[in-house]
Amino acid sequence: MNAPVGHYLYNAADRGFLGERIAEFEGQVRRRLEGSLSEEEFKPLRLMNGLYLQLHAYMLRVAIPYGVLDSRQLRKLAHVARRYDRGYGHFTTRQNIQFNWIRLEDTPAILRELADVDMHAIQTSGNCIRNVTSDQFAGAAADELMDPRVHAEILRQWSTLHPEFTFLPRKFKIAISGSPQDRVAARFHDIGILARPSEAGPVFRIFVGGGLGRTPLVGQEMFDSVPEERLLMTLEAILRVYNAYGRRDNIYKARIKILVQALGIDGYRAEVEQELARMNPDHYRLSPETVEAIRARFAAPDLSAPEGASDALARDRRDNPDFARWVRSNTHPHFAPGRIVVTVSVKPAGEIPGDASADQMDALADIADRYSFGEIRxxxxxxxxxxxxxxxxxxxxxxxxxxxxxxxxxxxLIGDIVACPGLDYCALANARSIPIAQKLSARFADSTLQEKIGPLRINISGCINACGHHHVGHIGLLGVDKRGEEFFQITLGGRADDLARTGAILGAALPEDDMVDAIARIVDRYLSIRETGEGFLDTLTRLGDAPFKEAAYETV
Structure with missing residues (x-):
């Protein structure tokens, strides 16, 4: 059996483990349904299998390691959506997919069906190392130094049910990129890893202590030149220090960012270096042979392209202005001549960001087979x-x-809104993120207007947990509750790239009914005061937030 392109192929040990895990969980579900397990007793068991209890039903979060799917897996997800949910799934900011209307008694059958295509829901919840995320352009981007999917797979295998890190003080998130350009929000992860060039070949920069939520912090660089062979050893030491000293008495102060803040980056680094000195480097060495063995499990596609492919694209762009506009916004340069990377927007105007229907998933699987070697990111x-x-x-x-x-x-562009499920599903939320996202998407639906506005990202969270990453939106919206009414707080200036920073609060929260008009006034003010070639963040930096605050609150 050949590995799907870009996809790590499971072996008999992987599949045997999944079978055992599902059988174990089936027994736990049966005991819960019979009443011999209370919800309090069942909760940690279901969370270890990606099952949440939300406002209206159970939600199952399925792992998509480093964001890579093949067409058979996408068809299986469509089947799960159609048979066990309400005909759709929700792609998340952790490169996973969620099903929001799951019956508890169906979960073992769903997990068996997922295991048939080498998928599972392990470590998508709980106080463990979560799904490792990576660059969506991995293995294709022209600026890439190494393919991070290989190292993300190594991290997946190292972290899955790691005996020392199964019950951490809090959940733990890692992102890795094989490019010096940060396309993974590395500085807003517990650990962020970016490859950079050196005379000896690519090495890793390691950022520690980033995160959003109640205390948004930009991660700090702990090491700037970790060689490949010491990557696992370094991460192990960082996690050991966190596991030993991270707070377990207060859920709001349990993340590694709080420990880094308390010790200072130099103090944390000193603890890690002491831990490294106690470790056997031979035991943790990531050898070239190991890396190549993992790399060999990824099938390499034939990236040759027909002669004249680029000329054909240039002609098509000249002949079709709407197509040309889509190419400008939704494609990225490929390192192979005649090839191109395509971003499929799961944000149709007026619809729910990240939601895809079963029919769309089936169709995308067919499209992937025809156009991109059966692979989807x-x-x-x-x-x-x-x-x-x-x-x-x-x-x-x-x-x-x-x-x-x-x-x-x-x-x-402004229509590419990121939003959490909010109060429509989540018991923690204060406000509904989805209706605001839909209204804003519809308000700015015109593609010509979006292109005129230029890069401008809106992120929406229904509560302070920041699952919609509002802190890093150029415009961020945070849902708050005021005496039972839904309000939204506006932040400006966030970004998650190499110049990472969190947005600043603009002023008092506004009622839900006023939000769309307030954002429209901010955008109109930007268009009226920007200089030639100036993006939204550039204008904000040049003039500060005063003109935007005036626009947002002019009718309040």
Missing amino acids: VTHLQNLVLAHVAQDRLLALWQELQAIDLGDANHE
Whole structure:
């Protein structure tokens, strides 16, 4: 059996483990349904299998390691959505997928069906190392120094049911990129890893202590030149210090960012270096042979393209302005001549960000087979990527995406909204994120207007836990409760790239009914005061927030 392109192939040991885990969980579910397990006793068991109890039903979060799917897996997810849910799934900011209307008694059967295509829900919840995320352009981007999927897979195997890190003080998130350019929000993770060049070849920069939520902090660089062979050893030491000293008495102060803040980055580094000195480097050494053995489990596609593919794309762009606009916003350069990377926007105008229907997933699986070697990537911005499209076939691909309502030209524009499920599903939320996202998406639906505005990201969270990453939105919206009414607080200036920073609060929270008009006034003010070639963040930096605050609150 050949590995799907870009996808790590499970072996008999992997599949045997999944079978044992599902059988164990089936017994736990049966005992819960019979009443011999209380909800309090069952909760840690279900969380270890990705099952949450939300406002209206159980939610199952399925792991998509480093965001890579193949077409057979996407078809299986469509089947789960159709048979066990309400006909759709929700792609998340952790490159996973959630099903929001799951019956408890169905979960063992769902997990068995997922295991048939080498999928599971392990470590998608609980105080453990969560799904490792990676660059959605991995193995395709022209600026890449190494393919991070290989190292993300190594981290997956190292972290899965790690005996020392199964019950950490709090959940733990890692992101890795094989490019010096931060496309993974590395500085807002517990550990962020970025490759950089050196005379000896690529090495890793390690950022520690980033995160959002109640205490948003930008991660600090702990090491700037970790060689590949010491990567696992270094991460192990960082996690050991956190596991030993992280707070367990207060859930709000349990993340590693709080420990880094308390010790200072130099103090934390000193603890890690002491731990490293006690470790046997031979035991933790990540050898070239090990890396190559993992790399060999990834099938390499034939990336040759027909002669004249680029010329065909140029002609198609000249002949079709709407297609040309989509190419400008939704494609990324590929290192292989005649190939291009495509971002499929799962943000149709007026719809729910990140939601895909079973029919759309089935259609996307077919499209992936025809255009990108059967491979699909999930991004941390709730979109999908086809990484290896021949340029002469790009027009036909776009037309097929349009036919399933996934051809919007809005990637990294104002219509590319990131939002959590909010109060429509989540028991922790204060406000509904989804209706605001839909209204804003509809308000700015015109693709010509979006292109005129330029890069401007809106992120929406229904509560301070920040699952919608509002802190890093160019415009961020945070749902708050005021005497039982839904209000939203506005932040400006957040970003998650190499210049990472959190947004600043603009002023008092506004009622839900006023939010869309307030954001529209902010955008209009930006268009009226920006200088030639100036993006939203540039204008904000030049003038400060005063003109935007005046616009937002002019009728309040």
